[in-house]
Amino acid sequence: MLRSWRVKLKLLLATVTLAVLLSWLYLFVGSLEYGRFLLLPPCLGEQPSRDVEREALASRVRRVEEENQQLRLQLSQVQAEGSDGNPQWGTSAEDGEPPGGERSNRTACPKQRTVHKCELLHVAIVCAGHNASRDVVTLVKSILFHRKNPLHFHFITDSVAHQILQTLFQSWMVPSVHVSFYNADDLKAGACPPFALSQPSRVALQPEVSWIPNKHYSGIYGLMKLTLTKALPSSLSKVIVLDTDITFATDIAELWAVFGKFSDKQVIGLVENQSDWYLGNLWKNHKPWPALGRGFNTGVILLLLDRLRRLGWEQMWRLTAERELMSMLSTSLADQDIFNAVIKQDPALVYRLPCFWNVQLSDHTRSEQCYTEVSDLKVIHWNSPKKLRVKNKHVEFFRNLYLTFLEYDGNLLRRELFGCASLPSPPSDQLQQALEELDEDDPCYDFRRQHLTQHRVHLFFLQYEFLALPNPTDVTLVAQLSMDRLQMLEAICKHWAGPISLALYMSDAEAQQFLRYAQASEVLSARRNVAYHIVYKEGQFYPINLLRNVALANTQTPYVFLTDIDFLPMYGLYDYLRNSIQQLELPQRKAALIVPAFETLHYRLTFPKSKAELLSMLDMGSLYTFRYHVWPKGHAPTDYAKWRTATVPYRVAWQPDFEPYVVVRRDCPKYDQRFVGFGWNKVSHIMELDAQEYELLVLPNAFMIHMPHAPSFDISKFRLSAGYRGCLQTLREEFHQDLSRRYGAAALKYLTAERSL
Numbered sequence: 001m002l003r004s005w006r007v008k009l010k011l012l013l014a015t016v017t018l019a020v021l022l023s024w025l026y027l028f029v030g031s032l033e034y035g036r037f038l039l040l041p042p043c044l045g046e047q048p049s050r051d052v053e054r055e056a057l058a059s060r061v062r063r064v065e066e067e068n069q070q071l072r073l074q075l076s077q078v079q080a081e082g083s084d085g086n087p088q089w090g091t092s093a094e095d096g097e098p099p100g101g102e103r104s105n106r107t108a109c110p111k112q113r114t115v116h117k118c119e120l121l122h123v124a125i126v127c128a129g130h131n132a133s134r135d136v137v138t139l140v141k142s143i144l145f146h147r148k149n150p151l152h153f154h155f156i157t158d159s160v161a162h163q164i165l166q167t168l169f170q171s172w173m174v175p176s177v178h179v180s181f182y183n184a185d186d187l188k189a190g191a192c193p194p195f196a197l198s199q200p201s202r203v204a205l206q207p208e209v210s211w212i213p214n215k216h217y218s219g220i221y222g223l224m225k226l227t228l229t230k231a232l233p234s235s236l237s238k239v240i241v242l243d244t245d246i247t248f249a250t251d252i253a254e255l256w257a258v259f260g261k262f263s264d265k266q267v268i269g270l271v272e273n274q275s276d277w278y279l280g281n282l283w284k285n286h287k288p289w290p291a292l293g294r295g296f297n298t299g300v301i302l303l304l305l306d307r308l309r310r311l312g313w314e315q316m317w318r319l320t321a322e323r324e325l326m327s328m329l330s331t332s333l334a335d336q337d338i339f340n341a342v343i344k345q346d347p348a349l350v351y352r353l354p355c356f357w358n359v360q361l362s363d364h365t366r367s368e369q370c371y372t373e374v375s376d377l378k379v380i381h382w383n384s385p386k387k388l389r390v391k392n393k394h395v396e397f398f399r400n401l402y403l404t405f406l407e408y409d410g411n412l413l414r415r416e417l418f419g420c421a422s423l424p425s426p427p428s429d430q431l432q433q434a435l436e437e438l439d440e441d442d443p444c445y446d447f448r449r450q451h452l453t454q455h456r457v458h459l460f461f462l463q464y465e466f467l468a469l470p471n472p473t474d475v476t477l478v479a480q481l482s483m484d485r486l487q488m489l490e491a492i493c494k495h496w497a498g499p500i501s502l503a504l505y506m507s508d509a510e511a512q513q514f515l516r517y518a519q520a521s522e523v524l525s526a527r528r529n530v531a532y533h534i535v536y537k538e539g540q541f542y543p544i545n546l547l548r549n550v551a552l553a554n555t556q557t558p559y560v561f562l563t564d565i566d567f568l569p570m571y572g573l574y575d576y577l578r579n580s581i582q583q584l585e586l587p588q589r590k591a592a593l594i595v596p597a598f599e600t601l602h603y604r605l606t607f608p609k610s611k612a613e614l615l616s617m618l619d620m621g622s623l624y625t626f627r628y629h630v631w632p633k634g635h636a637p638t639d640y641a642k643w644r645t646a647t648v649p650y651r652v653a654w655q656p657d658f659e660p661y662v663v664v665r666r667d668c669p670k671y672d673q674r675f676v677g678f679g680w681n682k683v684s685h686i687m688e689l690d691a692q693e694y695e696l697l698v699l700p701n702a703f704m705i706h707m708p709h710a711p712s713f714d715i716s717k718f719r720l721s722a723g724y725r726g727c728l729q730t731l732r733e734e735f736h737q738d739l740s741r742r743y744g745a746a747a748l749k750y751l752t753a754e755r756s757l
Contacts, residue, residue: 146248175417225335238305270339321338
């Protein structure tokens with residue numbers, strides 16, 4: 001052993017001496033006309049001018065000096081190594097090492113950028129469920145923040161993640177980003193994904209991974225990466241595969257460039273596992289799957305798909321898994337166990353990535369040996385079930401880096417890649433054309449631009465249990481809110497037991513605050529039938545009708561109760577509405593059921609348990625009909641006097657400015673999104689219901705009460721700005737014109753009624 005180290009020392013000393021001599025030789029021949037051809041490698045290219053030659057020579061000298069310093073550093077490391085003879089772990093800083101630790105002795109040409117700035121990079125991610133769909137957004141943000149290349153994301157998803165991510169990317173509209181989806185639920189059983197946007201045809205697959213017992217918390221989806229040679233298009237030759245709990249600290253193109261370093265036999269790029277799991281010494285009788293040394297972590301994988309297909313990858317991993325499962329019975333680390341068993345059998349398949357490409361932050365890892373400076377960090381992997389609570393000496397630094405992207409404004413990532421042809425995106429092109437057609441001198445320009453603003457939308461931000469077979473009379477409460485109305489959520493959940501669909505207007509940072517609030521609330525965390533849809537902030541007006549439409553479009557029940565977040569429904573209203581829908585035979589008629597609205601000026605209220613109690617409080621002056629003192633026209637047509645004694649539903653006629661809260665079929669007209677901020681957002685909707693000949697029926701034993709709160713910013717602008725009110729009037733007139741075009745002469749009564757006021 002000692003003799004081998006002496007040989008290593010002699011070799012390094014000889015190399016340092018040779019490098020020094022070469023550098024002086026470069027200086028000596030640098031003034032010669034053709035001296036560079038004697039010493040510089042041929043990969044430097046054609047003959048440049050004399051000035052360029054000198055610059056190249058000076059650059060080469062500097063590079064040789066840097067190599068000298070690196071060799072001296074390696075020499076000191078060799079001298080410092082222990083007598084066990086093991087090379088320092090994780091020192092393959094730039095070039096990967098083949099299994100066995102052998103290094104290439106060739107002298108590299110000057111470092112060239114191997115990834116063209118417009119080259120399309122492919123990234124595959126397995127994502128299933130609501131929580132993983134949130135996690136993957138942070139990963140994508142970190143990639144987009146650093147990237148300089150067009151990207152194509154390939155998502156292998158369940159139906160939940162597909163709906164969430166497809167809506168998110170369609171509304172995000174990031175230039176030079178393409179997205180395809182592949183159905184993981186079908187892949188589990190072997191069928192081709194029906195919603196894979198880029199799949200040219202349907203290919204029959206045999207059952208893939210559902211037969212493999214897996215103890216890992218990722219479940220069946222933790223095995224999906226084994227199927228990528230079949231799941232992804234056959235035309236795709238290579239791909240970077242990432243776990244959802246990854247954060248990038250550099251441009252992903254640097255990782256893509258590593259494909260160019262693979263040998264002819266290498267097909268998989270992986271970072272060595274940084275825990276002792278595969279060494280089998282964590283506890284008594286610990287028996288991990290077979291692995292090469294410490295094994296490899298599959299949170300970051302480089303796959304040469306074309307080579308894997310030629311090697312028969314599907315049969316290779318399947319036969320290995322079947323053989324090992326005879327004794328192991330199940331996987332403990334999902335696909336990672338099977339990847340390692342295959343590599344153990346054929347080590348030549350793997351290219352060892354430097355460990356900074358997957359700094360693994362699980363407990364008791366050797367991740368600290370992957371970096372000495374912040375600039376060393378490339379990819380951080382939160383591969384512990386504890387995630388941000390993991391034990392690590394530098395966990396605060398890593399946590400802050402993660403939180404930076406978690407709360408980063410995703411709107412800022414909609415930046416063009418200059419010099420690269422954008423991927424075709426008809427919605428984006430249409431939006432850009434509409435924006436260019438706006439007149440910036442128009443006094444209402446800001447209103448019109450807000451109407452065209454494309455907001456990012458993250459559906460089902462928290463866990464939601466979808467209804468398999470909704471009741472034909474079931475009804476969902478639909479509302480919208482911003483951060484300043486968050487305190488109403490618990491009270492509404494106590495008053496309404498049925499499904500709820502909410503659109504929340506928030507920034508990225510506020511969405512995370514809401515997440516922590518909901519998870520800490522006993523009331524909210526206990527509910528699985530409340531759907532929270534985040535609409536991310538952008539622009540200066542509150543897009544109230546966009547929010548309503550998002551909440552409305554993502555309901556599942558046949559009927560919806562269209563309300564506002566600052567109203568508390570009476571106790572038992574959910575059951576009462578379902579019974580009313582059935583008794584009134586609403587499925588056979590076109591009707592809107594009106595829930596009479598009241599209000600209190602007291603922040604603390606003993607909520608009435610019945611209509612009789614409400615009438616008593618109304619007579620005592622502790623309750624009022626809604627907005628009777630500031631906007632009586634809004635609810636006067638409800639006919640509160642008649643309601644006091646009514647025992648059966650009664651019909652009322654539409655009147656100007658009528659804006660009741662109603663129960664209608666889910667396929668009712670959408671809200672008109674030109675109305676932003678305060679004013680006419682509900683009035684226009686009720687007007688269109690009337691234009692479509694909906695009956696307006698007041699329910700005799702239903703009520704809701706508005707709770708007091710500070711005025712919104714938009715209502716303050718309405719009250720203080722004549723320009724604001726003038727633009728609202730302009731939008732009203734344009735709405736009337738559009739209504740007339742859609743409904744003809746029947747819509748003339750609305751304009752006539754408006755003018756008569």
